[in-house]
Amino acid sequence: MSCRRSWPALDAARGSYYCFGRRFMVRTRYEMILDASHDFITLVDRDYIYSYVNEPYCREMGSRRQEILGKTVSELWGEEKFQGRIKAHLDECFAGQESHDIDRFEFGSEFRYIHVSYYPYKTGDAITHAMVYSHDITAIKELESKILDYEFxxxxxxxxxxxxxxxxxxxxxxxxxxxxxxxxxxxxxxxxxxxxxxxxxxxxxxxxxxxxxxxxxxxxxxxxxxxxxxxxxxxxxxxxxxxxxxxxxxxxxxxxxxxxxxxxxxxxxxxxxxxxxxxxxxxxxxxxxxxxxxxxxxxxxxxxxxxxxxxxxNRDLYHRAVRKNKLKADVRRALVEEQFSQVFQPIIDVATGGIVGAEALIRWQHRELGLVSPTEFIPLAEESGDTGMIGRWNLFRVCRYLRAWDGFLGDRYISINFSSREFSDPGLVEFIASVLASHAVAPQRVKLEITETRTMEDMEEAVAKIRRLAELGVEVLIDDFGAGFSSLAYLKRLPARIVKIDKVFVDHVEDEVCDRLFLAGMIAMIQSYGKTVVVEGVETPGQVRILRELGVSRIQGFHYSRPLAPEAFERLLRANASLP
Missing domain, CATH: 3.30.70.270 (Reverse transcriptase/Diguanylate cyclase domain)
Structure with missing residues (x-):
């Protein structure tokens, strides 16, 4: 017989204390785990009242746990935010459906992007709460934003x-x-x-x-x-x-x-x-x-x-756009079908009337549209990237004529216009050298014309390339000077000996004193740098007289000659004629 007495009430009390202590320990352990989480975890009952919140949630809200428990969601976040999206997700949860959302919440003085998951929470068989897991994805959203910014x-x-x-x-x-x-x-x-x-x-x-x-x-x-x-x-x-x-x-x-x-x-x-x-x-x-x-x-x-x-x-622009697109599409075919041709406009020595050279100009006789001006098709070719092909064709043809005219050309030269894209080509100097060599043409007989605007786009590159061409024996002329945004100070840096002044500065020199004075100043400044001036677009005897008085030595324009077909220019060269 055991000497230990049985005390049913005490045993029951011990059992209850043991169960309560165990439940307390388990609950405390779970709470410790939830409080250690980086996520925000809450329980919300069917009256939208907080029944549980973990410590990270309290920290972000700037409140103690007891200050949040018993409050409604709308009290914490505001009625507008609650009615806007939160209530709908909670109601889905109470109906037995999981729900997920990404929303923007204000914590203190800053906004955060939060991924929120709503899960039904059962007590027995009934859904009594919504368990809400919230994960801060602000860093991810900021990274996504940076990626989108980079792309878009x-x-x-x-x-x-x-x-x-x-x-x-x-x-x-x-x-x-x-x-x-x-x-x-x-x-x-x-x-x-x-x-x-x-x-x-x-x-x-x-x-x-x-x-x-x-x-x-x-x-x-x-x-x-x-x-x-x-x-x-x-x-x-x-x-x-x-x-x-x-x-x-x-x-x-x-x-x-x-x-x-x-x-x-x-x-x-x-x-x-x-x-x-x-x-x-x-x-x-x-x-x-x-x-x-x-x-x-x-x-x-x-x-x-x-x-x-x-x-x-408007409709007129539509027809012009159609024409423009057609011309852009037809440039390459025109080269293959030899729709392009060359004409030569003499450059004249003012003192003697003799021909010192000529500018090679391109003409396009389109099979359907007729004669197309270079001022129309050259910009289109630049847009489509076809100026390189036209420039190569132009140089080959000029070299062919120079070779044919070798016996009576003397020390005259032919100048060729090069576009910005062509002049930027890293292999330009080598290409020109190979073409000249293959046609047995002296480099001094070819000169390149580039616009002042192009030289100003990258002055260092322009200076270096002009010097390399000079070493080859090919001289560079600055074309359309004064038509761009330049300062005469830029001209001093360019190792180009000849400068062509644009036609616009000549048009009104006979009847506008200001134009005449401006042109005189420009010519004097260019010549002070030791450079030769060629004035383009000269059309009247009066303009010639004024330019002669201003000390211009070379002139190009309709007064002396329109652009000539190769055969007509050849006859002029053979006759060694002077133009009045």
Whole structure:
């Protein structure tokens, strides 16, 4: 018989204490685990009251646990936030469905992106609570934003880029097609002026800052519903999504021009960026995104070429755009089918009237469109990247004629125009050397004409290339001097012996004293650098007389001779004629 007495009440008390202690230890252990989590974990009952919150949640809310427990969700987050999204997810949870969401919450003074998961929580068989797990994904969202910015935003201006433009335009046009009342959209292509010259004069970093400032000003001129993108280079594009009248386009364009033509101050110097705007309206000027872009770009080109503030696309521009696209497509075929030909305009010694050389000019006799001016097809060839092919053809043909005229050419030369793209070719010097050698032509008989604008785009590169060509024996002429944005000080740095002054400075020297004085100053400055002046576009005896008085030694223009076919120019050379 055991001596241990049985005390049922005490045993029951011990059992209860043991069970309670075990439950307390388990509960405490779970709470410790939940409190150690980096996630926010809460229990919300069917009355939307907090029954449990873990320690990380309390820290982020800036409250103690007892201050949160017993409060409703709307009391903590506000009625608008609660009714907006949270309540719907909780109700789904109480109905037995898991729910997930990513939302933006305010914690103190900062906003965080939170991934929230709602799980049904049962007591017995009944769903009594929603267990809410919240994970801070702000760092992930910021990384995603940086990746998206890199892909869809321009890093210089902060504007959406061309890839974004293509996507947004397609979406907006589709939205317009489906709408019963809001069917009109408009594109405004903005060509910013003087950016290349600003980069050259002040540096690319200044150009980037001005471009960024200009982009901000363009955005200020728009409504919240409109978009602005950096399309490429110095071109911005605006998409207007709400238009009631076509006059809205003009008003917006004028507002943009007013904002962008405001002078910028850099080191006490005013810098102006101006712009030309081309506009097209959907669905009238294009049924697809591609058609609308083509129409707007055509209008922008027209505005830039004619220096107009704004051009809205019309039928005439459409026909011009069709012609332009046809010419661009036909350039290569024209080379193969020998639709191009050369003419030669003599360059005259003013004192003797003798021919010192000639400029080789290209003519295009299109099979369908007839004679096409170089001022029309050369820019198109530059756009399509075909100037290199034309330049090579031009050099080969000139060398062929030089070889044929070797016996009576004397010390005369032929000059050839080279585009910006061609002059930038790293293999240009070697190519010219090989062509001259293959035709047995003396390098001194070929001169290259490049525009002053091209030399200013990269002065160091231009100087180095001109010197390399000089070592080969090929001289470089600076063409159309004064027509660009240059300063005469740049001329001093260029190792080019001959400078051609653009026709625009000669047109009114007979009747405008100011023009005559300006031209005289330009000629004197060029000659002070030890360079020879050739004046282009001379058409009257009066102009010749004035230029002679100003000390010009070489002249080119209709007064002496129009461009001549090779056979006619050859006869002139054989006769060794002087032109009056």
């Amino acid at each position: 935003k321009d890093r210089t201006t902060g504007l959406f880029n061309r890839k974004s433009f293509n996507m947004v335009l397609e979406l907006e046009l589709e939205k317009a097609r489906r709408s019963e009342s809001d069917k009109v959209r408009a594109l405004l292509f903005i060509n910013l002026r003087n950016m290349g010259q600003i980069n050259t004069r002040f540096g690319a970093h200044v150009g980037d800052l001005l471009l960024e400032s200009t982009a901000i000003k363009v955005k200020e001129a728009l409504r919240m519903s409109d978009y602005v993108f950096r399309f490429e280079g110095k071109q911005l594009v605006v998409l207007l999504t709400t238009m009631k009248r076509e006059t809205d386009i003009t008003l917006v364009a004028e507002n943009i021009r007013e904002k962008t033509t405001f002078p910028y101050n850099f080191k006490d110097e005013a810098i102006y960026i101006g712009c030309n705007v081309g506009a097209a309206v959907f669905p009238f000027d294009g049924q697809t995104a591609e058609e609308l872009v083509t129409s707007a770009m055509s209008a922008a080109t027209e505005a830039s070429e004619r220096d107009l503030p704004i051009v809205v696309f």
